[in-house]
Amino acid sequence: MLYLKPRIDPLTQSVLDDGALLGRLVDGLGSPLNVVLPQRVGANVAAFRDAYRRHRLNGRIYFAHKANRSSALLRQFAATEAGVDVASVGELQHALGAGFTPDRIMATGPKTREYLWLAARTGVIVNADSPAELSELASLVAAFRLPRARAMVRLSRFQSSGVRVQSRRSRFGFPAGSLTETLDLLGKHGDHVELVGVAYHLDTVELREKAVALEGCLAALDECRARGLRPWSLDIGGGFGVNYLADAGEWERYTSELAQAVLGNRPPMTWGGHGYGLRAESGTLRGSLALYPAHRPVAGADYLDKLLGTDAPDRRRPLGELLLDHMYDLDVEPGRALLDQCGLTVARVLEVRDDGDDVLVRLDCNARDVSLEEHGVLMDPVLVPRLRVPKEEPAADRSEGVFLLGNLCLESDLITRRKVHLPRRPQAGDLLAFVNTAGYLMDFTATDALLAPQGRKVAIHRTGDGAWSWHLDENYWPIHSQPEVS
Amino acid sequence: MKYDDITEAIGNTPLVRIDPEVHGLRNIDLYAKLELLNPFGSVKDRAAWSMLRPMLGDAVRRGDTVVELSSGNTAKALALLAGMHGLPFRSVTNRMKIPEIKDLLLLLGAEIDELPGRSECLDPADTDDPLTRMYRTLQTSGEGYVHTDQYFNERNADAHFSGTGQEIVKDLDGRAPDYFVACVGTAGSSTGVARALRAHGADTTIVGLVAAKSDFIPGIRTIDEVHEVGLFDPGTYDAIETISADEAIDGLLTLVRRCGTLSGPTGGGAYQGAVRYLRTIDGSLTSRKSAVFIVCDRVESYLSYLRERRPALFGRPARANSLGSLSAGEIAGAPSVTVGASLEGCLVVDLRSSYAYQALHIDGSINIGEDVFETMLSAGLPFSRRQPVVLVCPVGEKSAAFAALLTRMGHPDARSLAGGIIAWRDAGAPLVRD
Ligand SMILES: Cc1ncc(COP(=O)(O)O)c(C=O)c1O
Ligand SMILES: Cc1ncc(COP(=O)(O)O)c(C=O)c1O
Numbered sequence: 019m020l021y022l023k024p025r026i027d028p029l030t031q032s033v034l035d036d037g038a039l040l041g042r043l044v045d046g047l048g049s050p051l052n053v054v055l056p057q058r059v060g061a062n063v064a065a066f067r068d069a070y071r072r073h074r075l076n077g078r079i080y081f082a083h084k085a086n087r088s089s090a091l092l093r094q095f096a097a098t099e100a101g102v103d104v105a106s107v108g109e110l111q112h113a114l115g116a117g118f119t120p121d122r123i124m125a126t127g128p129k130t131r132e133y134l135w136l137a138a139r140t141g142v143i144v145n146a147d148s149p150a151e152l153s154e155l156a157s158l159v160a161a162f163r164l165p166r167a168r169a170m171v172r173l174s175r176f177q178s179s180g181v182r183v184q185s186r187r188s189r190f191g192f193p194a195g196s197l198t199e200t201l202d203l204l205g206k207h208g209d210h211v212e213l214v215g216v217a218y219h220l221d222t223v224e225l226r227e228k229a230v231a232l233e234g235c236l237a238a239l240d241e242c243r244a245r246g247l248r249p250w251s252l253d254i255g256g257g258f259g260v261n262y263l264a265d266a267g268e269w270e271r272y273t274s275e276l277a278q279a280v281l282g283n284r285p286p287m288t289w290g291g292h293g294y295g296l297r298a299e300s301g302t303l304r305g306s307l308a309l310y311p312a313h314r315p316v317a318g319a320d321y322l323d324k325l326l327g328t329d330a331p332d333r334r335r336p337l338g339e340l341l342l343d344h345m346y347d348l349d350v351e352p353g354r355a356l357l358d359q360c361g362l363t364v365a366r367v368l369e370v371r372d373d374g375d376d377v378l379v380r381l382d383c384n385a386r387d388v389s390l391e392e393h394g395v396l397m398d399p400v401l402v403p404r405l406r407v408p409k410e411e412p413a414a415d416r417s418e419g420v421f422l423l424g425n426l427c428l429e430s431d432l433i434t435r436r437k438v439h440l441p442r443r444p445q446a447g448d449l450l451a452f453v454n455t456a457g458y459l460m461d462f463t464a465t466d467a468l469l470a471p472q473g474r475k476v477a478i479h480r481t482g483d484g485a486w487s488w489h490l491d492e493n494y495w496p497i498h499s500q501p502e503v504s
Numbered sequence: 505m506k507y508d509d510i511t512e513a514i515g516n517t518p519l520v521r522i523d524p525e526v527h528g529l530r531n532i533d534l535y536a537k538l539e540l541l542n543p544f545g546s547v548k549d550r551a552a553w554s555m556l557r558p559m560l561g562d563a564v565r566r567g568d569t570v571v572e573l574s575s576g577n578t579a580k581a582l583a584l585l586a587g588m589h590g591l592p593f594r595s596v597t598n599r600m601k602i603p604e605i606k607d608l609l610l611l612l613g614a615e616i617d618e619l620p621g622r623s624e625c626l627d628p629a630d631t632d633d634p635l636t637r638m639y640r641t642l643q644t645s646g647e648g649y650v651h652t653d654q655y656f657n658e659r660n661a662d663a664h665f666s667g668t669g670q671e672i673v674k675d676l677d678g679r680a681p682d683y684f685v686a687c688v689g690t691a692g693s694s695t696g697v698a699r700a701l702r703a704h705g706a707d708t709t710i711v712g713l714v715a716a717k718s719d720f721i722p723g724i725r726t727i728d729e730v731h732e733v734g735l736f737d738p739g740t741y742d743a744i745e746t747i748s749a750d751e752a753i754d755g756l757l758t759l760v761r762r763c764g765t766l767s768g769p770t771g772g773g774a775y776q777g778a779v780r781y782l783r784t785i786d787g788s789l790t791s792r793k794s795a796v797f798i799v800c801d802r803v804e805s806y807l808s809y810l811r812e813r814r815p816a817l818f819g820r821p822a823r824a825n826s827l828g829s830l831s832a833g834e835i836a837g838a839p840s841v842t843v844g845a846s847l848e849g850c851l852v853v854d855l856r857s858s859y860a861y862q863a864l865h866i867d868g869s870i871n872i873g874e875d876v877f878e879t880m881l882s883a884g885l886p887f888s889r890r891q892p893v894v895l896v897c898p899v900g901e902k903s904a905a906f907a908a909l910l911t912r913m914g915h916p917d918a919r920s921l922a923g924g925i926i927a928w929r930d931a932g933a934p935l936v937r938d
Contacts, residue, residue: 074899076926181606181616186623224621236859243863243937257624270717274728281731303731304636311622335857342898343860345926354624393625458625 019439020272020287020419022312023264024397024453027359029058033478037402039486040364040449043476049366049449050383050473052460054086056094056496057479058360063098065319066350073326073338075348080124082256082353083109085457090477090494091360092116097496103256103351104142107133114140124253124351126172126219128190134158138167145170145217145253147190149203156207166210170253171200172217176234178331183230185220194234201245213247215239219255219351223311225321225328228254232337233330239346252341253349254325259317260358262310262397262454269313272396277303289421289435294394309394318355354457361456363388363473364402365433367448368425376437377420379444384424385431386463387473388452393459401440402449420444426468511585513543514553515667519675519796526762527779531789534778535681535796536765537672539693544581546801547668551692552581554663555652563650564589571642572652573597576605576723577801578690582652583614596638602722604805656734660692661699668693669700672796680706683795685778687724687747687770688712691736693798698740712741713777719749722809723770723800745781747773753814755779760803768806771799823882825913827905838908840922841894843931850894851887853877855902856925864935866896866928874902881906885913892917900924 026034033039033053044051066079080103081095089112095102096117104110105127113123123142125133134155137144139162146152146169159167174191192200204213216238218231235252242249263269278284280293281303288294295308316324326338326348333340341348365383372378385391399422419437444450452459464472475491479498487498507513518541522534539547556570563570570586570593572578579595586593595609598619609616619638642651654660673680680701686694694712701708714730715721727746730736738744749769756772759765767775774797782795803810811818841847852869854861861871872880874897880886887893893910895903895918903920910918921928929935 074901180610181618183618184620186620221623221625222621223624226618227621240859240863259624266718274717277728277731302734302736306636333857333859340857340860342926343856344863345860345898345929 020275020437021265021268021439022272022396022398023268024400025261025264025359026400026453027058029055029480030359030362030453032480033362033486034400034402034451034453036486037404037449039478040402040451041404043478043488044364044366044449047474047476048471049364049381050387051364052088052361052455052473052475052491053364054088054091054361054456054460054475054477054491055359055479056090056477056494058358059091059094059356060098062318062356062358062360063095063100066322066352066356067099069319069323069326070348072323074342075326075338077251077347077349078122078124079356080253080349080351081356082351083113084127085353085357085462086361087461088361088456088475088477088491089116090475090489090491091357091456093494094496095356096122100356103145103353107136110136110140110142124170124349126217126351129154131158135162135164138164141165141168143168143170143214145172146192147172149192149200152203152207152211156210159210166212168214169204169211170215170217170249170251171204171213172219172253173197173231173235173238174218176218176231178230180331183226183331185222185227185231188221191218194238197238197241201242201247204247205245213242213249215249215251215253215347215349216242217253217255217349219257221257223257223259223314225325226331228257228325229328229331229337232325233332233340236330236337236340236344236346239344250345251347251349253351256351256353256355258319258321258350258352258355259311259314260354260454260457261312261314261317262395263313266313266315273307273309276307287419287437289432292435294435309396312396318352318358321355322350322352357457359454359456361460362451362453363455363460364449364451367444367446367450369446370420370444377443378423379420379450380423380425381433381450382425383433383473384426384470385433386465386467387424388433388455389459389463390452390455391432391435392463395459396434396436397452397454398438398440399450399452401442401444402451404447404449422450426470428468510543510588511553514549515542516671517541517668519672520765522763522775526758527775529779529782529786531786531792532683532782533792533794534782535676535794536759536763536767536771536775537668537796537798538765539668540765540767540771540799540802544577544584546577546581547693547798548577548800549581550663550667551654551660551690552578552585552652554659555654555657556582556585556650558659559650559652560589563591566648567591568648568650569594570652571596571649572654573638574654576602576805578652578654579609579614579616580605580612583609583612587613601720601809602805603808605722608805654690654692655732658735660690661696661735664693664696665699665703667696668798669697672697673700673704676794676796679794680704680708681796682793683709683711683778683782685711685713685774685781685795685797687721687774687777687798687800688714688730688733688736688744689724689770691730691733691740693800695735695737695740697798709742710740711777711781712744713747713773714744716746716748719746721747721749721752721769721773722806723768724773743781745777747777749813751776751780753810756803756810757817759799765799766803767799768801768803769809771797771801774798774800825881825884825909827878827909830905830908830912834908834912835905838904838911839917839919840900840904840907841919842922843928843933847894850892852894852896854925855895855897855906862937864937866925867934867936869896874906877906881909881913885910885915889915892919894919894921896921896925896928898924899926
């Protein structure tokens with residue numbers, strides 16, 4: 019059977035094992051229900067800090083807020099040493115309200131005047147995306163007599179020498195090739211803006227591209243020094259990734275079989291023969307898997323460690339050593355990786371029916387509540403039984419798997435476009451738990467289209483005596499005494 | 505032999521019998537087709553020349569750039585052929601993982617484009633793989649390029665149909681071998697040879713070898729990737745088997761150490777895969793059989809690949825006066841000087857990289873990067889024992905190790921700057937540029 023079993027840490031597992039807890043919460047608060055686990059946050063920050071230590075580096079770990087709207091998680095991050103990367107005026111207000119002092123906040127993303135004003139007024143670092151944004155920041159500071167703003171410039175379009183390492187085109191950032199103009203502009207606004215560092219964020223899993231960008235930023239910082247500027251930070255953005263699956267073999271087998279299904283060599287595994295980006299042209303496989311690499315042997319803090327150990331393509335020494343040699347601080351903005359194992363989404367099974375050879379399972383949630391498909395993350399949900407399973411029911415009666423449908427009146431509302439294999443046929447009333455959804459998969463795309471309510475969010479934590487305690491997300495503050503989970 | 509043109513030296517490679525003592529098969533004669541002896545060093549010389557030749561006239565007239573998706577041998581052959589005709593060559597790839605090959609291609613004058621990796625935040629509308637996009641740009645731009653298209657170009661397989669395959673039959677006195685084993689990259693060589701053997705009326709068993717899914721053997725495809733190859737037709741092969749990088753290296757070692765054949769990893773894989781396959785049959789044979797495998801290219805380009813996977817093969821004796829020989833206790837006990845103490849009269853050696861030194865350093869210090877410094881020390885002290893020395897590194901760890909080493913070498917006054925240059929900066933002490 020083509021399982022894609024998720025990786026589940028002990029904290030999440032203990033939530034699942036207590037089936038009654040999730041049942042009661044869904045009964046009271048409705049389906050779908052988003053459950054966040056603030057207790058996991060500290061360990062994720064600590065793992066990144068360990069990677070810093072291994073390379074003797076200093077600098078700040080900014081949690082990229084965009085990955086989840088939860089107040090509980092944000093406040094828990096505020097209770098650690100982490101900073102926060104905000105990408106809108108709303109996120110900035112949220113961060114300030116969650117307890118982050120301005121020295122721990124980095125403002126990224128495309129910026130409105132209001133966003134720039136609040137950032138400059140409070141004194142957070144403005145990570146500038148374009149020359150126009152930098153000039154607007156300077157003019158706001160001048161016009162409203164604000165304190166000199168601290169800024170970083172985000173660079174993009176790095177040039178590699180020798181082998182041309184290409185990257186996907188980005189909408190963001192100052193072209194690295196026009197650094198002289200950028201520094202001229204900073205010079206012009208020197209009274210109003212202080213350059214504290216340079217930054218990049220690349221949307222790629224490829225280390226080589228990041229190595230080119232990191233080395234490009236090192237060269238840019240050297241150039242700043244030659245100009246008499248004294249920035250000390252290099253911000254390498256996010257994109258450290260999460261390993262979603264427990265078993266590499268399952269992922270390999272699944273993707274191999276998917277290719278065979280697209281080639282017509284085995285029965286389809288997906289709704290309408292969907293190929294996830296693959297297609298067959300006269301017996302040859304074309305296209306590429308438009309999927310998140312769900313099994314990643316090196317992800318999160320380990321990925322950072324590996325990047326820092328990678329040789330700079332030109333200077334041919336490890337990037338971490340070069341940063342240290344130059345005395346630069348390293349800043350990171352992980353979103354997904356810092357939310358690894360920090361939450362799950364639970365939905366109730368409404369109906370199970372046979373449709374020809376297929377089994378269709380309708381859930382009380384929609385594809386935007388659990389946006390596995392939208393984000394290309396393939397991982398199986400966990401079946402949490404509500405009803406007592408009759409003894410005589412065989413353990414795995416339907417080996418062909420089931421399709422999970424959403425609750426919207428919309429053909430495209432499929433929670434999974436692939437057949438999902440469950441340990442047994444679900445029944446109406448059962449719960450399905452989608453684990454590890456806190457990073458982007460929980461509320462990033464949730465809407466109330468068709469007046470279907472968005473899922474509620476609760477923060478649960480284990481108290482000293484092992485019992486679970488829960489709060490509505492907005493009511494959770496990190497002030498209870500809690501055993502930290504490592 | 506005298507030639508007017510190096511391309512005449514392509515093909516007609518030797519077929520060499522492997523000593524049965526080495527492979528241990530009792531009823532099968534095993535032969536290696538030594539494609540590594542082509543003039544540019546690999547089996548791809550034939551395909552490259554076969555594909556490029558018909559395009560050359562127009563390309564030379566228009567001054568086109570030759571473009572191919574290749575991570576190695578095809579690129580190498582095309583770069584040389586293009587260069588002979590005054591044409592630029594560009595290799596587009598997302599698979600080039602071997603630094604020596606990159607450097608070699610740059611030396612030959614090739615341009616190399618590496619395609620971007622998968623995006624971290626999925627854009628579901630973006631289902632084109634970079635290669636498909638590359639194909640499309642080549643097709644629509646039309647101008648200024650000729651694309652040899654090795655994964656789809658029939659002339660790739662034809663080169664082996666009319667060359668490699670016929671040569672094997674001729675060298676076996678007109679008899680096709682009973683077994684033929686080859687690694688599959690573009691499938692050009694295995695497809696072409698298989699066609700030639702079958703055209704000869706033989707029912708040779710054809711075994712194609714690919715890498716396991718999560719493995720990497722430079723030059724060939726994995727079991728999944730092979731389906732992306734236009735020339736690949738599963739019907740060509742009687743068996744498709746996977747071969748691991750480990751087995752390929754074992755085979756390579758047998759060929760280089762016992763057979764006088766400087767084979768690269770895929771030649772080693774083909775040898776190992778052939779022996780593995782044939783061993784299952786050998787015992788039950790009642791008549792003598794023959795088998796041929798291809799040695800695709802040479803070992804020299806893969807030293808870093810081998811070093812990474814089998815560091816023990818490169819074991820070197822420890823150097824004298826190396827940092828590695830220091831105990832934790834010696835390092836902890838290294839003499840140090842704290843930030844703020846006078847450095848008057850001291851030689852200050854900054855061990856950081858030269859870029860970092862040039863950006864900012866302690867006034868009056870000299871820069872000797874740690875690698876160079878360690879090499880210098882292996883021969884003895886590079887300064888007088890009467891000269892007090894202070895060593896500087898980022899956080900004071902490397903400098904402590906060097907101070908311990910200098911002390912052990914008999915230097916009476918070699919100290920480490922405690923906390924390194926970062927502590928120096930944090931204390932507000934001056935840093936300069938020259
Ligand atoms: C500027 C910036 N920083 C950080 C992130 C977080 O990325 P991730 O969640 O992949 O770590 C993003 C994501 O889009 C981003 O755009
Ligand atoms: C080293 C090496 N071995 C084997 C092969 C496979 O040959 P073919 O492309 O003809 O299948 C190649 C081809 O790219 C190669 O470079």
